[in-house]
Amino acid sequence: MGMRGTSVPCKAGGKLTARGLERQRLILRAAQGVFLEQGFEQACLADIITRAGGSLSTLYRIFGNKLGLFEAVIKETTCELFERLEVEQWSEDSGTTLHDFGRKLVELVSSPEALSMYRVALAVNSPDREQVQRIFYEQGPARIRGLLQRYLESQCRKGLLDLDDCEIAAGQFIDMIKAPWHQQALLGLPHDPQIRQRALEQGVKLFLDGARTVR
Amino acid sequence: MGMRGTSVPCKAGGKLTARGLERQRLILRAAQGVFLEQGFEQACLADIITRAGGSLSTLYRIFGNKLGLFEAVIKETTCELFERLEVEQWSEDSGTTLHDFGRKLVELVSSPEALSMYRVALAVNSPDREQVQRIFYEQGPARIRGLLQRYLESQCRKGLLDLDDCEIAAGQFIDMIKAPWHQQALLGLPHDPQIRQRALEQGVKLFLDGARTVR
DNA sequence: CGAGTACTGTAATATACATTACGTTTTTTG
DNA sequence: CAAAAAACGTAATGTATATTACAGTACTCG
Numbered sequence: 323m324g325m326r327g328t329s330v331p332c333k334a335g336g337k338l339t340a341r342g343l344e345r346q347r348l349i350l351r352a353a354q355g356v357f358l359e360q361g362f363e364q365a366c367l368a369d370i371i372t373r374a375g376g377s378l379s380t381l382y383r384i385f386g387n388k389l390g391l392f393e394a395v396i397k398e399t400t401c402e403l404f405e406r407l408e409v410e411q412w413s414e415d416s417g418t419t420l421h422d423f424g425r426k427l428v429e430l431v432s433s434p435e436a437l438s439m440y441r442v443a444l445a446v447n448s449p450d451r452e453q454v455q456r457i458f459y460e461q462g463p464a465r466i467r468g469l470l471q472r473y474l475e476s477q478c479r480k481g482l483l484d485l486d487d488c489e490i491a492a493g494q495f496i497d498m499i500k501a502p503w504h505q506q507a508l509l510g511l512p513h514d515p516q517i518r519q520r521a522l523e524q525g526v527k528l529f530l531d532g533a534r535t536v537r
Numbered sequence: 538m539g540m541r542g543t544s545v546p547c548k549a550g551g552k553l554t555a556r557g558l559e560r561q562r563l564i565l566r567a568a569q570g571v572f573l574e575q576g577f578e579q580a581c582l583a584d585i586i587t588r589a590g591g592s593l594s595t596l597y598r599i600f601g602n603k604l605g606l607f608e609a610v611i612k613e614t615t616c617e618l619f620e621r622l623e624v625e626q627w628s629e630d631s632g633t634t635l636h637d638f639g640r641k642l643v644e645l646v647s648s649p650e651a652l653s654m655y656r657v658a659l660a661v662n663s664p665d666r667e668q669v670q671r672i673f674y675e676q677g678p679a680r681i682r683g684l685l686q687r688y689l690e691s692q693c694r695k696g697l698l699d700l701d702d703c704e705i706a707a708g709q710f711i712d713m714i715k716a717p718w719h720q721q722a723l724l725g726l727p728h729d730p731q732i733r734q735r736a737l738e739q740g741v742k743l744f745l746d747g748a749r750t751v752r
Numbered sequence: 753c754g755a756g757t758a759c760t761g762t763a764a765t766a767t768a769c770a771t772t773a774c775g776t777t778t779t780t781t782g
Numbered sequence: 783c784a785a786a787a788a789a790c791g792t793a794a795t796g797t798a799t800a801t802t803a804c805a806g807t808a809c810t811c812g
Contacts, residue, residue: 339779339780339787339788341779341780341788341789342788342789345788345789360662361578361660361662363576363578363579364578364662366768366769366770367769367770367771368769368770376789376790377789377790377791377792378770378771378790378791378792379772379773379788379789379790379791380788380789380790382770382771382772383788383789387770387771388770388771441659441660443724444656444659444660444723444724445576445656445659445660445662447575447576447579447660451725452725452726455724455725455726456724456726458724459720459721459724459726463720467717485739486735486739487735487739489717490716490717490732490735490736490739491739491743492717493716493717493736494713494716494717494736494739494740494743496716496717497712497713497715497716497717497719498709498712498713498716500712501705501708501709501711501712501713502682502704502705502707502708502709502711502712504712505674505678505708506674508659509658509659509670509671509673509674510666510667510670511667511670511671511674517705520701520702520705521705521708521709524700524701524702524705524706524709525709527747528706528709528743528744528747528748529743529747530747531746531747531748532742532743532744532745532746532747533743533746554757554758554809554810556758556759556808556809556810557758557759560758560759581798581799581800582799582800582801583799583800591759591760592759592760592761592762593760593761593762593800593801594759594760594761594802594803595758595759595760597801597802598758598759602800602801603800603801
């Protein structure tokens with residue numbers, strides 16, 4: 323009899339031997355591929371096992387059920403993606419800092435993995451949809467926005483920028499440099515990669531012209 | 538033997554009697570509800586018929602198959618939504634015009650129907666995914682951006698605004714006033730409705746400060 | 753009115769998959 | 783080493799649902 327009743331599919335049944343960890347890692351990686359390609363409902367567990375090697379029973383013992391595996395993939399992937407965004411220089415020069423941050427961000431969110439992740443997270447439609455989506459949002463977009471928000475706030479305190487609401491402004495900056503190619507990319511429609519560069523330049527310019535205290 | 542082979546599921550088999558049109562309309566409306574709630578793959582045709590009345594056979598005769606019905610729903614819904622966006626005053630005063638346009642746009646894209654439509658369009662994963670998504674994008678977001686783009690271009694020609702690339706700028710304005718609540722709304726996470734108002738105000742301000750020629 | 757067509761209802765067909773069960777083999781560990 | 787636990791492989795179970803078939807009823811239009 324499985325552990326189906328509990329809403330928290332376990333991953334911590336017994337001890338974790340080296341081989342066990344390896345198995346877990348292999349399944350997780352295969353699942354990442356399949357889920358990101360197919361989405362939650364379309365993904366087939368048998369496919370995942372085919373890719374990962376091993377057996378279905380093992381998958382169930384480790385992750386409980388399909389949703390448990392999916393949640394693990396969401397967490398894993400979202401964190402992996404977030405870690406790509408290492409901005410080293412939060413300097414006092416808003417221009418170069420924003421430009422640098424923007425460039426890294428554009429690189430991140432235009433990557434196939436990030437686009438798939440976003441699409442798949444939106445598409446979930448299981449009973450636990452709300453929980454899954456919260457995990458994604460808070461581990462991903464919200465954390466990124468938080469980084470920028472804190473920078474903007476510090477710049478405002480120093481009197482270098484003048485913004486009513488730094489949380490909103492951070493969101494606006496981020497969305498501004500994603501527009502208009504991100505929407506198309508999410509929908510799988512092609513776009514000229516150069517447009518990303520131009521949107522970044524223009525976005526930084528617009529934002530700073532609007533937000534700088536010194537006119 | 539059905540008409541499965543052709544990639545264009547017919548809707549124009551025979552003549553359209555009054556009763557036939559009524560049937561078509563009822564099925565379409567029910568399908569709209571079910572597809573927008575469940576997404577393409579999750580939606581169940583039997584459910585649709587239960588809501589619409591009538592019989593499964595009729596559905597298949599009219600729309601060919603599930604995908605044909607879905608495409609019809611996409612077109613119908615996207616057009617319905619677009620028509621809500623009637624901006625009457627494209628005046629020379631960029632401030633009030635953008636504010637007016639923004640207000641209407643925010644109303645539109647924060648509506649449950651528009652959010653569902655967006656989510657469902659992203660989530661499609663059938664073989665014809667590309668075609669479906671193109672229909673949505675071109676009938677919906679692209680058309681809306683086009684409206685604004687043309688306005689911005691005319692303002693630039695008159696020397697009232699100064700923008701490098703009005704297509705990008707239009708996208709940026711639109712995304713700016715949607716940030717940051719739209720992402721949360723798409724994910725089904727709650728947000729303070731007041732934030733929509735504030736994002737609008739701040740977005741217009743930022744955009745105009747950055748784009749106006751007269752400083 | 754009556755033939756042809758549209759519509760209805762229900763049942764049959766076929767497939768795809770999540771989830772379990774179970775017997776065997778390998779690995780871990782006391 | 784030997785018992786316990788983990789991993790394996792395969793088959794069984796059960797469900798959901800797209801799609802088709804068919805037989806009967808209601809419309810429509812010449």
